[in-house]
Amino acid sequence: MTAGNGSTASSFDVVVVGAGFAGLYALHRLRGMGLSVRVFEDGGGVGGTWYWNRYPGARCDTESLQYSYQFSEELQQDWHWSERYATQPEIERYLNHVADRFDLRRDIKLNTRVDSLVFDEAAGRWTVGTSEGGTTSAAFCVMATGCLSSPMTPKIEGLESFAGPTYHTARWPHEKVDFTGQRVGVLGTGSSAMQAVPLIAEEAAHLTVFQRTANYAVPAWNGPLDAGYLQWFKANYAENRRRAKRLVSGFLCYYNPQSALEVSQEERDREYEKRWREGGIGYLGAFSDITTNDDANRTAADFVHRKIRSIVKDPALAELLIPNSVIGCKRLCVHAGYYATFNRDNVTLVDMKSNPIERITPNGVIVAGREYRFDSLVLATGFDAMTGALNKIDIRGRGGDRLRDKWADGPRAHLGLVTAGFPNLFIVAGPGSPSVLTNMVPTIEQNVDFIAGCIAHTRAQGFDAVEPAVAAEDAWVAFNDEVAHGTLRYGCSSWYLGSNVPGKKRVFMPFVGGLPAYIQRCEEIVRAGYEGFIFSRARRGNTR
Numbered sequence: 001m002t003a004g005n006g007s008t009a010s011s012f013d014v015v016v017v018g019a020g021f022a023g024l025y026a027l028h029r030l031r032g033m034g035l036s037v038r039v040f041e042d043g044g045g046v047g048g049t050w051y052w053n054r055y056p057g058a059r060c061d062t063e064s065l066q067y068s069y070q071f072s073e074e075l076q077q078d079w080h081w082s083e084r085y086a087t088q089p090e091i092e093r094y095l096n097h098v099a100d101r102f103d104l105r106r107d108i109k110l111n112t113r114v115d116s117l118v119f120d121e122a123a124g125r126w127t128v129g130t131s132e133g134g135t136t137s138a139a140f141c142v143m144a145t146g147c148l149s150s151p152m153t154p155k156i157e158g159l160e161s162f163a164g165p166t167y168h169t170a171r172w173p174h175e176k177v178d179f180t181g182q183r184v185g186v187l188g189t190g191s192s193a194m195q196a197v198p199l200i201a202e203e204a205a206h207l208t209v210f211q212r213t214a215n216y217a218v219p220a221w222n223g224p225l226d227a228g229y230l231q232w233f234k235a236n237y238a239e240n241r242r243r244a245k246r247l248v249s250g251f252l253c254y255y256n257p258q259s260a261l262e263v264s265q266e267e268r269d270r271e272y273e274k275r276w277r278e279g280g281i282g283y284l285g286a287f288s289d290i291t292t293n294d295d296a297n298r299t300a301a302d303f304v305h306r307k308i309r310s311i312v313k314d315p316a317l318a319e320l321l322i323p324n325s326v327i328g329c330k331r332l333c334v335h336a337g338y339y340a341t342f343n344r345d346n347v348t349l350v351d352m353k354s355n356p357i358e359r360i361t362p363n364g365v366i367v368a369g370r371e372y373r374f375d376s377l378v379l380a381t382g383f384d385a386m387t388g389a390l391n392k393i394d395i396r397g398r399g400g401d402r403l404r405d406k407w408a409d410g411p412r413a414h415l416g417l418v419t420a421g422f423p424n425l426f427i428v429a430g431p432g433s434p435s436v437l438t439n440m441v442p443t444i445e446q447n448v449d450f451i452a453g454c455i456a457h458t459r460a461q462g463f464d465a466v467e468p469a470v471a472a473e474d475a476w477v478a479f480n481d482e483v484a485h486g487t488l489r490y491g492c493s494s495w496y497l498g499s500n501v502p503g504k505k506r507v508f509m510p511f512v513g514g515l516p517a518y519i520q521r522c523e524e525i526v527r528a529g530y531e532g533f534i535f536s537r538a539r540r541g542n543t544r
């Protein structure tokens with residue numbers, strides 16, 4: 001049996017791990033270069049994040065017209081997004097459409113988890129071990145494993161003893177979960193919880209939300225896409241995409257160049273009010289120094305505090321829902337009726353700031369000596385972000401060295417894409433790339449295009465292997481750390497820093513310098529003949 005290019009079915013030019021936005025585009029792009037490609041996907045369908053996160057209310061917080069591929073003009077013209085922010089089912093349908101439209105399924109193996117990746121130095125190839133039991137050989141591996149794909153289940157005494165069903169938002173069942181008439185507990189108040197809580201509250205007899213840290217959220221004001229706007233956007237898609245790439249976040253938004261501190265309070269509030277009414281994470285673009293200056297940040301935070309007080313009728317409850325941290329330090333949430341949900345008679349907030357959960361019993365949760373009883377428990381407790389999915393795989397590079405050991409003191413990857421000692425291993429949206437701080441889809445496309453170019457260059461020069469020089473990697477990691485320290489990002493506990501995972505080294509993982517600076521650096525490196533990359537021949541060990 002042969003695959004593309006005449007390779008045997010268990011030997012490919014490239015193995016891609018994951019079939020979400022990144023894996024699907026990597027397959028399409030690399031196959032288009034004439035390479036034989038095999039994608040392994042743990043899930044029972046394509047979609048990645050949008051396959052697993054099926055909880056009530058799950059939808060994207062980036063506008064649908066922009067949170068979509070741009071590699072095919074026909075695709076972006078043909079596909080019809082129905083709402084400003086797409087729901088999980090709509091994005092999953094879109095990704096299934098992409099898989100069919102570009103005939104991707106024939107090279108994707110679903111329900112197959114990659115457990116190990118071992119680099120054979122003599123052969124200059126990776127041996128890929130999967131849950132199927134067999135091994136596959138590949139010259140190159142592309143890790144399209146996702147930034148937020150390794151769910152965190154907290155270690156709380158008694159969790160296993162809970163008698164009712166327990167659901168994690170990131171592993172939600174495919175069939176509808178009906179909470180009608182039930183008492184439900186939700187643990188966590190991040191983006192996932194904020195989307196799920198209003199809908200669960202409408203269905204359940206009673207909902208108890210357990211909050212350890214209050215979180216900032218701005219409204220989405222979601223709704224059907226305006227026909228005129230849709231028409232304009234599609235007529236100018238290419239130009240809109242170009243403009244978006246010149247903005248730090250990679251999505252269209254007006255970034256006000258003024259400081260929040262150089263205008264009067266009235267002017268500031270007018271700008272915040274305008275952004276609040278527009279909805280979405282563009283709120284943080286209201287002034288240039290919100291994420292870098294404490295005083296400026298406080299003005300943006302105070303405005304949200306006032307909004308929460310105006311929405312939540314019980315003043316004491318409002319105070320519990322008001323975060324006391326830097327706004328934008330944790331990921332800013334986008335919600336639809338989250339704060340107003342706490343005005344309902346069937347919703348209770350349990351503040352755990354000073355009283356963590358003591359234990360979970362068969363009937364519910366004990367906090368501060370009191371048992372809260374319910375029928376179902378929802379864990380909206382987040383992810384081991386950016387490194388979790390990679391570290392779950394036993395990845396061994398040169399000399400048998402393990403990636404998880406190399407990264408024990410924080411991830412190290414040049415441009416977030418490649419890591420020294422692990423030749424021919426590429427990471428899409430890896431730690432050190434802009435990824436989660438930007439519109440993920442264009443960033444993924446840029447990463448995949450870079451990887452495709454690097455593989456093409458390696459082969460065209462007659463080399464078998466490519467990896468970054470340690471000095472180039474060290475310089476990039478140090479640069480990212482320096483840029484991150486110039487922001488307010490270290491001012492809270494967040495998954496960006498890994499501080500939600502017990503024992504994880506506290507390092508700011510995504511590249512915080514913005515998409516244009518990142519693209520510029522990638523382009524400079526390519527123009528300089530892949531400066532900072534080492535190319536070699538496997539058997540002869542010939543390097544340059």
Ligand code: NAP
Pocket residue numbers: 059060061062148154155156169187188189190191192193195211212213331334352357380381382383436493495500
């Ligand atoms: P998250 O933001 O990490 O929130 C997890 C929540 O669980 C936090 O409130 C956390 O409290 C709490 N928690 C965790 N362990 C706990 C424990 N042992 N005891 C008590 N509370 C505990 O996770 P998420 O809500 O799943 O969101 C993760 C990211 O996914 C988002 O930031 C966003 O980037 C992405 N996402 C996006 C969308 C969207 O596009 N709209 C939707 C969902 C998710 P602490 O804050 O105190 O740690």
